Amino acid sequence: MTGLCLQTDKLTYSFxxxxxxxxxxxxxxxxxxxxxxxxxxxxxxxxxxxxxxGLLKNQQGNINVFGKPLKENRLEILxxxxxxxxxxxxxxxxxxxxxxxxxxxIYQCPRERIAKVLEQVGLGDTGTKKVxxxxxxxxxxxxxxxxxxxxxxxxxxxxxxxxxxxNGIIExxxxxxxxxxxxxVTIIISSHLLTEIEKLVTHVGVIHKGSLLFQxxxxxxxxxxxxxxxxxxxxxxxxxxLRVIRDCGIEVHAETGKVVMQMMSKEKTAFVNAxxxxxxxxxxxIQTAATDLETIFMNLINE
Amino acid sequence: MNQYLNSLQSEWMKTKRSAxxxxxxxxxFFIPFIIILIRLIKQSTLPEAYxxxxxxxxxxxxxxxxxxxxxxxxxxxxxxxxxxxxxYRNHTWKQLHAxxxxxxxxxxxxxxxxxLMLLQFFILFNLGVFLSVLxxxxxxxxVSYPVAVFPWLFSLKTNATFFIDCLPVMAxxxxxxxxFKNFLVPLGIGIGMLTAATFAISWQYGYxxxxxxxxxxxxxxxxxxxxxxxxxxxxxxATAYFLAAIIAGYFLYVNKKNKC
Numbered sequence: 001m002t003g004l005c006l007q008t009d010k011l012t013y014s015f016x017x018x019x020x021x022x023x024x025x026x027x028x029x030x031x032x033x034x035x036x037x038x039x040x041x042x043x044x045x046x047x048x049x050x051x052x053x054g055l056l057k058n059q060q061g062n063i064n065v066f067g068k069p070l071k072e073n074r075l076e077i078l079x080x081x082x083x084x085x086x087x088x089x090x091x092x093x094x095x096x097x098x099x100x101x102x103x104x105x106i107y108q109c110p111r112e113r114i115a116k117v118l119e120q121v122g123l124g125d126t127g128t129k130k131v132x133x134x135x136x137x138x139x140x141x142x143x144x145x146x147x148x149x150x151x152x153x154x155x156x157x158x159x160x161x162x163x164x165x166x167n168g169i170i171e172x173x174x175x176x177x178x179x180x181x182x183x184x185v186t187i188i189i190s191s192h193l194l195t196e197i198e199k200l201v202t203h204v205g206v207i208h209k210g211s212l213l214f215q216x217x218x219x220x221x222x223x224x225x226x227x228x229x230x231x232x233x234x235x236x237x238x239x240x241x242l243r244v245i246r247d248c249g250i251e252v253h254a255e256t257g258k259v260v261m262q263m264m265s266k267e268k269t270a271f272v273n274a275x276x277x278x279x280x281x282x283x284x285x286i287q288t289a290a291t292d293l294e295t296i297f298m299n300l301i302n303e
Numbered sequence: 304m305n306q307y308l309n310s311l312q313s314e315w316m317k318t319k320r321s322a323x324x325x326x327x328x329x330x331x332f333f334i335p336f337i338i339i340l341i342r343l344i345k346q347s348t349l350p351e352a353y354x355x356x357x358x359x360x361x362x363x364x365x366x367x368x369x370x371x372x373x374x375x376x377x378x379x380x381x382x383x384x385x386x387x388x389x390x391y392r393n394h395t396w397k398q399l400h401a402x403x404x405x406x407x408x409x410x411x412x413x414x415x416x417x418x419l420m421l422l423q424f425f426i427l428f429n430l431g432v433f434l435s436v437l438x439x440x441x442x443x444x445x446v447s448y449p450v451a452v453f454p455w456l457f458s459l460k461t462n463a464t465f466f467i468d469c470l471p472v473m474a475x476x477x478x479x480x481x482x483f484k485n486f487l488v489p490l491g492i493g494i495g496m497l498t499a500a501t502f503a504i505s506w507q508y509g510y511x512x513x514x515x516x517x518x519x520x521x522x523x524x525x526x527x528x529x530x531x532x533x534x535x536x537x538x539x540x541a542t543a544y545f546l547a548a549i550i551a552g553y554f555l556y557v558n559k560k561n562k563c
Contacts (some may be wrong), residue, residue: 007524013456047416050397050563053397053400053401054401054562055397055400055401055561055562055563056560056561056562056563057561073406074403075403075405076403078403079403082399083398083401085397086394086397087383087394089393089395089396089398089399090316090393090395090396091389091392091393091395092392092393093319093320093321094316094317094319094320095323098316098319101312101316102313102314102316102317103398103402104314104315105309105310105313106307106310106313106403106404107402107403123390143317146398147336183392196353227327299521
């Protein structure tokens with residue numbers, strides 16, 4: 001069993017007395033995983049991540065990173081952490097190399113890391129071009145390079161795909177997968193779009209209005225997806241069909257002239273079909289109505 | 304200590320091509336440049352002026368006149384505000400505070416950079432002052448090199464006192480600049496205080512305004528009649544204001560709730 005890279009315990013924060021931004025957030029990020037932190041705009045993702053990085057003064061609750069309390073080990077934790085919080089944090093009057101050089105002085109990492117991370121994010125040839133003249137996508141890539149500079153064990157990326165084109169998103173996804181698999185870096189990536197990160201993450205946390213609604217593996221979320229999907233039977237006699245299926249011990253209801261039940265195995269579907277036919281009910285069509293992960297996510301935040 | 308030196312190097316790198324560094328260079332040479340132009344235009348009086356026994360003192364006073372009254376405090380207000388605002392403008396406070404550095408290291412490294420830029424300004428200004436003498440001498444045939452001995456001690460003392468006198472301006476602007484995201488706040492406070500200092504110049508308690516010391520210092524070294532006389536040593540008051548503002552600035556910075 002792997003340990004926890006990040007753990008928050010009853011993390012609560014409010015910007016003003018009457019408006020709590022976070023309520024008892026118990027986040028658990030396993031070592032070596034890619035944790036997708038999902039939520040609509042204003043849900044509390046950035047506030048949580050800022051607290052984890054010590055950018056906001058913690059009001060209530062505990063934060064442990066690498067098994068150590070953040071409060072007493074801030075510098076040690078930050079030395080092993082890379083981050084990108086919201087908009088790119090770059091000095092516009094400097095070049096990409098200069099931006100990385102001034103951080104290299106602080107981290108005291110090998111100077112070769114600068115060329116390496118620039119190459120990794122596809123900015124190896126920007127030369128003397130000032131960051132002010134970069135496109136938003138280039139700035140975002142450079143921000144990722146900044147986050148990778150100190151070879152972190154934990155990478156915290158808040159909405160890193162902002163400003164990236166579809167190709168850039170795919171490249172970034174591959175890059176993050178690569179550093180996760182080959183360097184064992186734990187990654188926390190926040191987004192308001194599940195579709196954007198579902199191909200990348202192993203674990204998911206869903207936050208809404210400051211509360212963590214779901215936390216678990218992507219498989220657990222997909223299981224919810226399966227449970228939320230339905231099977232529809234179009235038959236010659238829907239009323240009798242309901243009775244026959246209920247007699248088989250299956251929960252069922254009618255919907256626009258069709259018989260609707262929760263998704264089940266192929267064998268069980270064949271069995272229900274056989275029972276209907278056996279009772280002289282003609283089955284015209286069997287349809288599956290799958291719920292995508294995005295709908296699950298929306299259902300979670302609307303519950 | 305190593306962390307502080309690394310941080311200082313990092314902070315110094317940020318000044319490269321920055322607005323603050325252009326301001327320091329441009330501001331330092333501005334007055335000497337104007338004086339060179341005036342000397343080249345009104346060259347008939349130069350041969351006699353260059354021969355005067357107190358030529359260097361007069362040259363220094365001429366250069367410091369506008370500088371002390373307006374450009375020096377204004378330049379300090381602008382440069383200090385630009386250094387702190389650079390982090391707000393580039394959204395880099397959050398990145399800086401997510402680096403493994405103590406807040407004290409960040410605070411004092413930035414402060415050191417501002418002090419170094421102020422020193423750089425004084426060095427460049429003195430170079431400009433010297434060029435304002437040398438260039439007319441090199442360009443005009445009837446002007447000979449000043450016969451008077453260069454007053455090193457007087458020059459050093461003048462520079463040192465003006466340097467001390469603008470330290471409280473720098474410290475207060477640093478304090479305000481770290482607290483407010485909007486560039487207009489430190490700028491407005493700076494201009495407001497400078498205006499107040501100008502009005503308070505003839506008031507017997509004018510020295511309580513921390514932006515007034517370079518003005519007072521210039522009046523003290525000038526030949527102006529009815530110059531204000533204070534019961535206190537303004538350089539000591541300036542030093543006290545500087546230390547108080549730095550302590551207050553550090554306390555406010557470290558305890559800031561939101562470090563983004």
